[in-house]
Amino acid sequence: MNQVAQELLxxxxxxxxxxxxxxxxxxxxxxxxxxxxxxxxxxxLASRFSESAIDKIITAESSGIMIAQAMATHLGIPFIYxxxxxxxxxxxxxxxxSYSFTKExxxxxxxxxxxLLPGERVLLADDFFAVGSTYKAIEQIVEQAEASLVGAAVIxxxxxxxxxxxxxxxADLAD
Numbered sequence: 001m002n003q004v005a006q007e008l009l010x011x012x013x014x015x016x017x018x019x020x021x022x023x024x025x026x027x028x029x030x031x032x033x034x035x036x037x038x039x040x041x042x043x044x045l046a047s048r049f050s051e052s053a054i055d056k057i058i059t060a061e062s063s064g065i066m067i068a069q070a071m072a073t074h075l076g077i078p079f080i081y082x083x084x085x086x087x088x089x090x091x092x093x094x095x096x097x098s099y100s101f102t103k104e105x106x107x108x109x110x111x112x113x114x115x116l117l118p119g120e121r122v123l124l125a126d127d128f129f130a131v132g133s134t135y136k137a138i139e140q141i142v143e144q145a146e147a148s149l150v151g152a153a154v155i156x157x158x159x160x161x162x163x164x165x166x167x168x169x170x171a172d173l174a175d
Contacts, residue, residue, distance in 0.1 A: 001172065002044065004040050004041055004043075004044040004167055005044075005167050005168055005172065007037065007040070008037070008041065008155070008167055008168055009168060009172060009173070011025075011028055011034075011037065012025060012168075012173070015027045015028050016028070018173050021130070021158055021170070023128070023156060023158070023173065025127075025156075029066070029127060029155065030063040030066070030127050033066050038066050038067065038070050039070050039073075041067065041070065041155055041167055042067060042069070042070020042071045042073065042074055043070070043074045044167060045067070045070075045071050045125070045153040045155075045165060045167065046070075046071045046074035046075045047074070048153065048165050049071075049075065049123060049151065049153065049165075050075070052121075052123070052150060052151070053121055053150075054075065054077060054121050054122065054123045054150060055077065055120040055121050055122060056072075056077055056078050056079060056080055056115075056116070056120060056121075056122045056123075057071055057072045057075070057077065057078075057079040057080070057122065057123050057124075057125050058079065058080045058081075058082065058111070058116070058122045058123070058124055058125070058138055058141075058142070058149075059079065059080070059081050059082070059124065059125045059126055059138075060081065060082045060084075060098065060109055060126065060134045060137070060138065061081050061082060061083050061084050061109075062081075062084075063126070063127045063128075064081065064125055064126040064127055064134075065081050066127075067125050067126065067127055067153075067154075067155055068081060068125040068126075071123075071125050071153065079125070080111060080115050080116060080122075082109035082110060082111045082137070082138065082141060083109065083110045083111070084107050084108070084109065084110075085110075086108075086110040090110060090112045092112065092113045092114070093110045093111060093112050093113060094110070094111045094113060094116065094140075094141040094144040094145050095108050095109065095110050095111075095141070095144075096108070096109055096136075096137035096138070096140035096141050096144075097109075097137060098133045098134045098136070098137035099133045100133070100134075101130060101131065101133070109134075109137050109138070109141065111141050111145070113145065116141070116142070116145040116147055117145065117147065118145060118146035118147060119146065119147065119148075120145070120147040120148070121147070121148050121150045122142055122147055122148065122149055122150065123149075123150055123151050123152070123153060124138050124149060124151070124152040124153070125152075125153050125154070126152070126153075126154045126155075127154065127155050127156070128154055128155065128156050128157075128158060129152065129154040129156075129157045129158060129159055129161070129164050129166065130158045130159060131159065132159065132161075135152060151163075151165065152164045152165065153165040153166070154166045154167075155167050155168070156168045156169070156170075156173075157169045157170070158170045
């Protein structure tokens with residue numbers, strides 16, 4: 001386990017909690033944010049894609065924004081966040097539905113066709129990967145845009161999928 005993973009695990013034990021699949025991190029990651037920790041996590045995840053040809057990072061509003069921005073900063077590329085409400089100014093867009101188990105609701109995600117272009121290579125960034133609902137919605141949006149989803153990076157992967165880059169997995173939290 002690398003230094004960033006150890007720091008995150010210590011922080012979860014100190015300022016958060018783990019109750020089965022529910023990991024409470026709202027005091028430092030996804031409600032109140034420790035920007036220095038987020039920057040270190042972003043640097044670690046970005047380093048895993050530094051040799052990849054990525055045009056943009058994509059995430060879903062709102063919990064993924066912090067990690068997407070940190071990673072985008074370290075990679076020197078823009079990031080897009082799929083909006084949960086479509087503004088009047090967004091006249092042409094891609095959309096897909098995503099279900100949040102934490103919030104127990106379905107949401108439509110919207111991305112303007114002005115910010116996601118055909119042929120672009122995008123990387124999904126998010127705080128958690130659980131059952132893949134956000135991943136599937138982003139995958140559909142990227143497909144609608146005729147762009148390519150080249151990978152995914154999350155802070156904590158709660159699934160058995162090993163093709164998702166993460167700082168911690170559920171197995172790490174069980175130790």
